[in-house]
Amino acid sequence: VQAGLAALGGPDDRPVLVHDAARPFLSGAVIARCVDALDQADGALPALPVADSLRRAADGVVAGSVEREALWRAQTPQAFRLKTLTDAYGAWPSDEAATDEAAVVERAGGRVKIVEGDARLMKLTYPEDFAMAEALIPRTVRIGQGYDVHRWGPGESVWLCGLEIPHDQTLIGHSDADAGLHALTDAILGAIGEGDIGDHFPPTDDRWKGAPSDLFLKHAVGLVTARGGRISNVDVTLICERPKVKPHRQAMRERLADILDIPLDAVSVKATTSEGLGFTGRGEGLAAQAVATVELPAG
Incomplete structure (x- = not known):
């Protein structure tokens, strides 16, 4: 991502979107929501509320419940202004790995706004995910x-x-x-x-x-x-x-x-x-x- 930012250039306020290629069903509507949110925050993160009940487990046995009301499933693309993301990466410790760009900007003191995600922005990780993706292709x-x-x-x-x-x-x-x-x-x-x-x-x-x-x-x-x-x-x-x-x-x-x-x-x-x-x-x-x-x- 940092190499991409260095090659991108342009004005400091240029919108930059970082997308996970493992999420192939990206719509123009999600992109528009992310870009529009940059007028109100330092970054934008598409996400969906967690719908399933969550449990902690120890050795395969339920060890308690997790409150889900404030939990969100993060997706991509994540949107930022060029200078905001470049400066945030510049302040990120070189010996640590970032979860995503939202985490980088948050750590630098930035405010990242959640926008409505899309259930079709599923991440293809396991073999069964590809069967689901095939079914989604019009x-x-x-x-x-x-x-x-x-x-x-x-x-x-x-x-x-x-x-x-x-x-x-x-x-x-x-x-x-x-x-x-x-x-x-x-x-x-x-x-x-x-x-x-x-x-x-x-x-x-x-x-x-x-x-x-x-x-x-x-x-x-x-x-x-x-x-x-x-x-x-x-x-x-x-x-x-x-x-x-x-x-x-x-x-x-x-x-x-x-x-x-x-x-x-x-x-x-x-x-x-x-x-x-x-x-x-x-x-x-x-x-x-x-x-x-x-x-x-x-x-």
Whole structure:
């Protein structure tokens, strides 16, 4: 903090706010209350009254109560004028550690005013605190859908939902023709408004000739992550007469859960026939549909 003050410069009455980065949910309203309080005091400290009953303990046994009426939970940012805080630190003993800047100014004779804090200014200290913080982040839910088709051709295996399945035919395409992954990739890209798989991996580009389709899906996942989002769940439907998908469905779900880094119960893989109708019914090709739900930070 002292190094920051030395680098800051400016007029003596410049407002300076010192904030704990472990408190990520800082609002403009708290900042305004702190700065406004400097017209009436040497410093400002956002705080909340203690709501819980307090007890003293000895060896894990209650040893008395603590009166809570005059107790407050201190938060940050703490606000001061530049010269006030700089001078107070100059008077602070070098062999002692300060609890916070309010303590430094108080010891120098300054008057620190308590202003209304914010319950969302929780300090992230323990692992369980981060789960609570995640729940507090405003998010918007997006849904995307994808559809892909590939024709059958000569071969000995087929790639579906990231698995190579022995079969008397293969799907024909520029990459490995995994229609399930292609449809799912498009669903995720659609949910975040990032076009389709052809925009990111053009079939005219020889770099993607024969490429494994999990590369495309991982790219889409990376785009979601880069925007601070997360994939909530996915649902893939394979439409074909053959091969039989049911024996491989669990392994497909596990493969998708691994690529997407989401729980297994958030992944669905289904299959259906078209009752002999259309190009899938005639065995000319395979179709895949996918839906993906994505959560993104609001705004």
